[in-house]
Amino acid sequence: MFSRCDASKADQHAAAAAHLVAAPRAAELPVMAFINNAGGSLTSALMLTMLAWGVRWLRAELNRKRREEESGKQASRRTVGRFFGRLSPVALRMLVETGPYPHHIFTLRPPGSNDALPAELRGALRVSEARVATVLGSEAAWREAFQGVPFPKPHFMLVFVGDTEAEELRAAAAAASCGFQRSLVLAGGLQVLVAGGAQPQADLRFINRDALAVLAGMCADAGVVHAPPATLIDVRRSDERALYGSIKGAAHIPVDQLPSALCLGPDQFLRQYRFAKPGPEDLVVFSCRTNTRAGWAAQLAQDAGLQRCLVLRQGVYGWRLDPAVKPYRGYRLQDAPPDAEPFQLEAVNAEAGRQELAQLGIPVL
Template sequence: MALINNAGGSLTSAVLLTLLAWGVRWLRAELNRKRQEDEKGRVASRRSLGRFSARLSPVALRMLVETGPYPHLVISVRSAGSHDALPAELRGALRLPESKVAAVLGSASAWAEAFQGVPYPPPHFMLVFVGDREEEEVRAAAAAASCGFQRTMVLEGGLQALGGGSTQLPQPQADLHFIGRDALAVLLGMAPEVLHVPPVTLVDVRRSDERALYGAIKGAAHIPVDQLASALALPPEQFFVQYSFAKPAPDDLVVFSCRTNTRAGWAAQVARDAGLQRCLVLRQGVYGWRLDPAVKPYRGYRLQDVPPEAEPFSVEPLNAEAGRRELASLHIPVM
């Protein structure tokens, strides 16, 4: 049979090329659609886990339990078939099967029936879910978020990431590094005789009500400690929109402060887990700042308590020389 030709070659070749081009376009469209669906899924998943949900390293979880920087409950959602004991630091965790999380957290009466004597957690509490696998923790966290709990945390990698039969959560590999009041004041430009200081980001991790009632160190950015882990997981553009300052880079010098130093210490660990390598904690906290009459010392109080009166104090002079010596010991050059 004679082959039909056209000016560009055989008709069969033209059809094949057309089909191939169509196939490439279709494949590209499908890949693009899949990427968009995956991105929507990630956004939806994040929303379903709560606005301030995040993953906690085993070290951060240990510090949370041992130092109590924020009101929290640890809930074990391990299946009944799990035979390994929980790490020692988590022996006080409440036990709640993943399948019952929504029902129990959905009403105070169901909670009271499941956990007699344990008060029903208020919405601002941090709920930390631990399970053998991170996947079951995430499902439990999503169920809690559906009940209105926005601070749902999961243990990074689940308990299986610690190794079978692990009896303890790991300790921090290095001690926290502190910075004193005078040294921070020098970094913040409060010593006029010091002409050059490296850039520093001071992050106040107290609640908004504390800052409003008792003042904040001039120049301090603000991220409440319960939001820090989720904040550091944001892309830089979204971080800036939400917190009004640039997201710190891994090599940036960052100082965390709170009323004393408990919350700031945990914040420094969370930040190190997120990749920030130069984190310091204000040793005296704002309670011991006393360099500014607008920053008042006060007794600690819970969110639901009546705020205490600020304590009387006298403004103290800055010891710039002591600050410079401390900065030298921290290998932070000033001129």
């Protein structure tokens, strides 16, 4: 039996227990209210964070594009390739019609354009300036863009024709970044070609082997004791000269290097090619295996201001005046070199050479 005192104590204990049980329940409302308020704060914070991130990303993109534009401008001035040069409309037409060197011509008008192109650019590959590095940097991208057209070899010459020369220069810089060092652009851009209409054929002058032999001093025993100085430039590849010989006294500039060589100053030209750069009034004769590359070289030289350019008509194939200079069939750089062809050594016709030189306005004594 419990006493009244015990009952009183039991009631006190029960009340305390009830208070302990009820206390957490009473605290639930403020806690739930705090969580709801916190949920609203987190959403706002997340939105502000995303907005700040978006602003930073946009700024980064704008800065990246600005850097790319500046880099492109600098590249167009400084990294257009080791053997970079400019072509006149006439030289471009000769390149298209005679094919003196392996090349691709690109028009920077975007693919799908319906604009008519001049005759010089029929068959040119269309690529926008922005995609030049993409198509030249990947054979897969090239095949996708130009189905059926072989990917260019590193030694190929790439010619860019755009609306402006600045656009062409940026494309040439992109090509150089992909390892193509032989870039050419059309001087003045496409507008010059369009404004000029049909370009006239090059007015080239040829010289036959007997006249060149007289100029080279090979006819002293025939009474020719003096001839005006002349520079003979062989524009064949180095492998051709090494395998089949070259005309005695000929200097050497491969035709793919000639556009850039003609832009060099006299001192730099001398250091690079080991002979003095010809001046506007100097007599210069160009030779190759036949006369295709030499003819284009003479046009390039005339465009650069050399006024007295001649082309060896027979080339080294028809020289036949020196046993060390052998005739051979033409071949590509990647092909196996052919055997030299047998030939009979022939004598110089000094009188015919003198008469031809007189007709060319080149007197000899």
